[in-house]
Amino acid sequence: MNLILDFFLVTGVVINAIILVQLLRIKKKALSQKILLVLFSLLFCVALYFYALLHNITWLAKLCFLPNDMTIITLAPLLLLYVKSLFLDEKSLVKNHLKHFTPAVLFALSITIPTMIFNSYHSNALAYTHSNIVRFIIRTENIYFLLYLTISLRFLLKHQKLSKYEYSNLTKYDLNWIKVMLLSALSIIGLDLALKVYESILGDFSWNADFLSVLAMIILVSYLGFYGINQSKVLLPSFLLQNDTKSKSNKAENKMLSAEKKQEFEHLKHKLISTLNTNHPYLDEDLTLGKLAQQISTTDKTLSTMLNQYMKTTFYDLINTYRVEAVKKKIKSDRYNNYNLFGIACECGFKSRTSFNRIFKKETGLSPSEFKNSKS
Structure with missing residues (x-):
């Protein structure tokens, strides 16, 4: 099992690295591409974090703990901003969207950073803190992500419909891949939430169930990377x-x-x-x-x-x-x-x-x- 996990995690790290290099090579980045750069940086840290856990690389796990711990609550509004950036004018879009990242900042200040500090004094505190004190918050975090994914999907469907009022051919502007990506992300978070509920009712698995969600995420990252880097901009009147x-x-x-x-x-x-x-x-x-x-x-x-x-x-x-x-x-x-x-x-x-x-x-x-x- 560990060999399979190791293969997928290394694959995830390599794919993320390739995508990040491709994005960095783009000289004049659109807002959507800048958002992807942040998004893939977070996912890169997640893959590294779980690789470190699998191989007991303590320093790497500590290094990637902050971005990994905040990924779900940060990705939620980040994906919504990404979808909006494909349809709306970039002017003031980020400024108007900053309030959506307030929960991520509060989560970092009240949960993630205190956990890191506590863990620096107690070597086994990290696992203990997350398995007992923050378990409810982690489940709420997944529900929060599901809510944002649903909002993003509704926004996408509405603006795809509006694009029919402007274009006679939608091939160049076909964003069905984003719909697939959002639906896949919904499935992954749903799976992760179901596993956590199962653990809370029937007890912990003999293995880390979070690895399943990470493996599914790696597949999703590959899909998003393939289509997302060269996506078309759909500016509606x-x-x-x-x-x-x-x-x-x-x-x-x-x-x-x-x-x-x-x-x-x-x-x-x-x-x-x-x-x-x-x-x-x-x-x-x-x-x-x-x-x-x-x-x-x-x-x-x-x-x-x-x-x-x-x-x-x-x-x-x-x-x-x-x-x-x-x-x-x-x-x-x-x-x-x-x-x-x-x-x-x-x-x-x-x-x-x-x-x-x-x-x-x-x-x-x-x-x-x-x-x-x-x-x-």
Whole structure:
């Protein structure tokens, strides 16, 4: 068992070190990358700490004790800040988020640092202090992390939905890997909490159950490192964020449009449809709300409002409906008999095979291959 643990811990240390080097090599770091640098530094210390415990390296365990002890309570708001940094403007984001780290500071001053001082006078005090005095706090710490992960996940889902109002293709901005990462972290903390509850009811395991959580963390770190270093920044227009915060209060108001507003939107709708049918802007795989608004001589805010309130659709859905129709026409054409389906999709503005298949089936009820065979 110790050999397996040793292998995974060494692997975790090496992976963390590689990721940290990659992040340090980035000259102009975005806020999200700076947050990752702090996050992986903490996880690096955690892997080192458990390696030291496994091999009874006292000086290394003492060196890494502070960051290890504070990792969960610090990572909770840090992950939320990371997710927010991918969508929101960096200005004042950290300053406005500092209050979320208050529990971590209080935990360090009241628990971690006193434990370190006490342990410096009593060689076996560290294990004793954490197994008796702080056990309840450690379980609460996990619940605290679960709460923050849930908040982070809700924030991510809401802003992914908003991104459909701005982008016609989400491939470049696809942040499903963060959703997987957050859900995986939820599972790991849930496992860790369940093990601690089990220990408190039925007694300690014959082995350190914390190692299971650390092994799961190492796997998660590898996943986060692979996708996180080169993640895409998704900056949403401020009016989308403002409209989202006011959507509940304005819901009833949005249902009733004045006659003047309806006339204005009807004119804009005809202009939009004429542009779509004549200039085929949807064939541009990088088409955005702003680009389309320029083509019909309006603002992205006005176009977004017209689509949402008058046409009852989103920019993403509208553009991809036209793309699907373009694909259907090409499939029916003999000229494209030698093209594969994804090749046709790319010519019609799609960038991802997965999103193309999903959107096509949603629009037609058939997969692209089923549609092609039905027309044979």
